[in-house]
Amino acid sequence: MYVYLYDNFLKNKKFDSTLRAIETRLTDFSIAGKIVRLQNFTNSKAVIEDEIKKGASTIVIVGNDATFGQVLSSAATCGITFGFLPVGGDNTIAEVLGIPIGEEACNVLSRRRKVKLDVGWFNNRYFVSQLHIPPSDIAVEYDEKFKVSSQSKKMELVICNLQPYIWKGDKEDVVVHPQDGKLEAFLRPVVKRGIFGRQKYEDPSIFPFEEMIVFSRTPFVVEADGKESKETKIKIHLAKKKIEMVVGKERKF
């Protein structure tokens, strides 16, 4: 049995026609199922566990990158197959997974090509898409082998699992698609402050890794899959083959 988790933003009327087309296509494929609408404070893990007890075999997330991160960061341990139907903007993870946006995603879902995905793990929490530390006075140790620091002291750190990393290059935006099997850390030291106090960054340093420790004397902000916390030391590592996911043939890994 399929259970569909709809994000709250899909209530907007502009998504009505897309959702109707998706629901028709799902009925054609005989994979239509129960629809659960997520609210801002819904505990996704509790909802999924409840649906598993009722006999759900596949949980399908309907929404964008934020929905994907929000659901899977808490429900990664549920031990069920997940699917994803990307709708609307802010859908970069779908491209990595090889899932087209809109009703075409139903074709991928119906084919049930399953792959086990790696997830990031830090301080007893999973993250699926990206972890971000805004410019802070941090130092980083990789795989207990080498330590990285910056002359300018303040660095921004982005760790990508499934969400691609995009930064503004000299001439055009540069996009790096993460690979599976490792996490990619992008470190951007703050070089100077530009006009109107905007910070200017150096081109990022890139380190693929399996385990890293970020530490600082002063607390720094950590944003992972939309959740924010303050830490002085975090240990990040890769939890391999944690989520079973239906993916497309055109996936990037």
Next chain:
Amino acid sequence: MFQKPSPSISLNNNEDKLHQAQDEVETVVGPSVSVEGDFSSEGNIVVKGTVSGSVKTSKRLTVEKGAKIFANVRAGEAVISGEVRGDVKISDKLELTSTARVAGDIDCKVLAVEPGALIYGKVLMKGIEPEKKEKLGGFGRLKVKGEEENVAVLQ
């Protein structure tokens, strides 16, 4: 049944290859970043900043102009335009550009040196063996013939 070869098909193939190349994530050490410890990677490494400890990769190492490495280096192939203070062991080709500064022994299969590059150390290359050591008898002392000639000392 079979598609005729056309320019658009060949262009598409090239685009795919380009896309794959862009997607290949390599390790990059930025200009103001310093790395301390045993720095190793399974992929290509680009050094623009400072590294001290050791550097190891089975693939390509690029040391850009202005970069400094205070460590022994091991790589599949390498292009050095910056400064390396330590032994450099490359299993295939080593390229030293005009701005390269290497203070240490070099061991490689193929060496390309641009005019202006500076080397202080021994250069050992595979494919040429030193002459066999002859035993002079007596107290096990060895006389080595032609060993000096096979080792280039560049300053």
